[in-house]
Amino acid sequence: MQAVLDLLTLLVFACVMFAFYGLLSLSKRRQRAAESAARLEQLLRDKVAVNAPATQVESIMRDMQSAPLGNVPVVGALVARIWVNLNLLGWRKTLKARAIMFGLGGFFAGVLIGRDTPMPWLFGSLIAVFAALALFTLFYRQALAKYHKQLRQSLPEAIDAITRTCRAGVPVSNAFVLVAEHLSGPLSVEFAMIDHWLRLGVPLRRVMQDSTQRVPLAEYQFFAVILIINQEAGGRLGETLDRLSATLRDRHELQLKILSKTSEARASSKIVSSLVPAMLGYMYINSPQDFRFLLNDPTGNMVLLYAIASVTLGLIINHLMVSRVG
Structure with missing residues (x-):
């Protein structure tokens, strides 16, 4: 239990640091974005609208002006960019269906993993949200890379x-x-x-x-x-x-x-990154007692944290080596 509390404290500290540096880096960008929005709004008021049918261009323009959470200081610019990218990728028409699929995937992950934690409701909800966001990020980045x-x-x-x-x-x-x-x-x-x-x-x-x-x-x-x-x-x-x-x-x-x-190095990194979820899934199915040991016992928490940290560090080093070659 102490290891879980330490992990939560570390996560809160990391979130605070990321928020602090994010505010510092986005302050000037927000100012430029506000000036640009004011100028474009003035231009749109002064100029006569172009006599053309509604096309994808006009749709994207409206999305740039009406993005959800666009006025939020910290995440507004990021959400607006993702909102426009969703239209460019053609995801807007199927966004509700995709959100439901990602939500269901996160829900099942939260139920399967969270029920073996000390606090099923809390950790299950956190795991569900994290899994849904991870699924969205994975498919979004793949589609954006293809685009x-x-x-x-x-x-x-x-x-x-x-x-x-x-x-x-x-x-x-x-x-x-x-x-x-x-x-x-x-x-x-x-x-x-x-x-x-x-x-x-x-x-x-x-x-x-x-x-x-x-x-x-x-x-x-x-x-x-x-x-x-x-x-x-x-x-x-x-x-x-x-x-x-x-x-x-x-x-x-x-x-x-x-x-x-670099195909060999990239293939090895994909294999290594898939080993951890594959082994955890195998352990969850064939050895549920050992899986509960990783989540409920302090020693198991330390082993799980060490495994995640070591694999993450290895993937980062591998990525940096491949990027340097590229």
Whole structure:
């Protein structure tokens, strides 16, 4: 029991530290977001609305303004970004069904594990909430990674289309809508959003900075920086974009080589990370007394905490080694 109380104290301390540093890091970001929201609201009041049917772009714009918990100081920006990403991923139509499935998964985990703890109601509820959030995070990150992969693969083609349009004499501010009409994939929606803000009078620098927040890829940041510098300092945009497109294709080939070289390390990390839940599940089914020993006995708590800490440390070291190679 003392080990459980120590664990709860450690978790409370960690939450307080994370909240403190989160407030420090988000203070300036909240101020910039508030200024941006005020400016965009003023622009939307002053400008005449574009006569166009309701599309995915307008839906995303409404989501950016009406995200749940958007006014909460600490988690508002994070929730708003997740809310927009859910629309980009196409999860909004099935969000209730997904929430029910994640909730049921967390409920069953809380019932199965929490009934063997010293305080079934308390620990069962905490385990249920944690399991539901873990399931949502796992599937959300997988879907977002797939979405970013599609963006990364279609970016060179989009840059080539922008290059051809600019060489034909079309200004950059008018090229996005022309390219978006002939693109397929998520970048067409992003370019349509860029054109939407440009027609409202928002400067290109601010539009591209906001776009890099929705598309957090290093390759896309290079593209945005080139457009901003070209607008402010001039230069041969076509040649610069051609070199960027060739560099991105070479970078993609290099990434494929890196993935092949680090496949063994990544596979081993996945195997190691799956051993702990697999062994706990096997112990829960075939040896429930030993499983209760891990949860109810102080010595079992120490063994469980040591196992979790050692495996977590090993996975972090493995991840850092693979990231350094990449």
